[in-house]
Amino acid sequence: MPRTKGDHEARRRDVSEAVWRVLATRGFAGLTLRAVAAELSATTGLLTHYFPTKQALVAHALDILERRTMSRPRRHTGEGLTALRDALLDILPLTPEATDSNRIWVSSWDTALSEPDLSSDYARKYAAGRHRLRERVAAAQELGELPPGDPERIASAAQAFVLGLVVQSLFDPAAYPPERQVELLDDYLATLRPLSPA
């Protein structure tokens, strides 16, 4: 039977899935053609067709990570402070899928910090994330749900807080189950709120 374009694309999807599963269990440190081939029950030879070099494999892995992050479902439960909380909850490892993605993001930092171009790219991504948080902070301020203050600083701090919470939760899921993560985030957001007048 002749191979169709559909076969080819299905095969590419299988390869991407296998790369993702290897990353989720072994990180970038364990990402090798051999590991992906084993995951696919394929030969390393077949894999070299898709990834002629280790760099091509890493580039593909970073690309999947980026695409999955962009297309992940997002919470939209309200405006203002609720929208800020939604955006921060979207980052945390509250589900198995979000745990895999976060584990792969954290794992990618080693590679990203070693390569100046990639490192700048990550810095731009985090700056864009802060920009989106800043807009929600400013909207919450307009609604009087957050006190006045530089929204950029509040966004930077909130981003730092959730990133650190991601790392803690990945290393110690028993100490940071989803409800604990949410509790800590809500404590954090509560400290930002103005006290109601006495």
Added chain:
Amino acid sequence: MPRTKGDHEARRRDVSEAVWRVLATRGFAGLTLRAVAAELSATTGLLTHYFPTKQALVAHALDILERRTMSRPRRHTGEGLTALRDALLDILPLTPEATDSNRIWVSSWDTALSEPDLSSDYARKYAAGRHRLRERVAAAQELGELPPGDPERIASAAQAFVLGLVVQSLFDPAAYPPERQVELLDDYLATLRPLSPA
């Protein structure tokens, strides 16, 4: 001339220094016998005497990281909230040395998350760090510098905040120079403080 024990130890120190420099520039992803040998202007053959396997090299790297972290200088500028601030400042990449250490810690997370034993070991280290922060939180509460509340929760949140700030600062040192990091930390500590009575 016969080799003395002193020669041997000096050589080991040189090797450790070279491992550290490779980690600081290339991370665990770039840690190879070849890279360490190049850094030392030695042969890979000499290095296999110290590190017969890649695992032995990684184990040594983790050991240096641990020892350097344990022996780093610590701030002791006061009690209570000041002592908590000191402990958090000690974590941040405010100097070139602290930047290298943090960059190597962050880089080690990829390896640590892939190996269950190492991952548990990291979870224990972070729990011990929280325990030390919790004692300072409790002392600040006794002095009336922090409001009552579960000191473990406040310590967890503060640890998450500084860890995330470390990551942001490593990726974007231009956006997070030392004074910005300190400013964000002080904003954070200010949100924890009880408001003075109106």
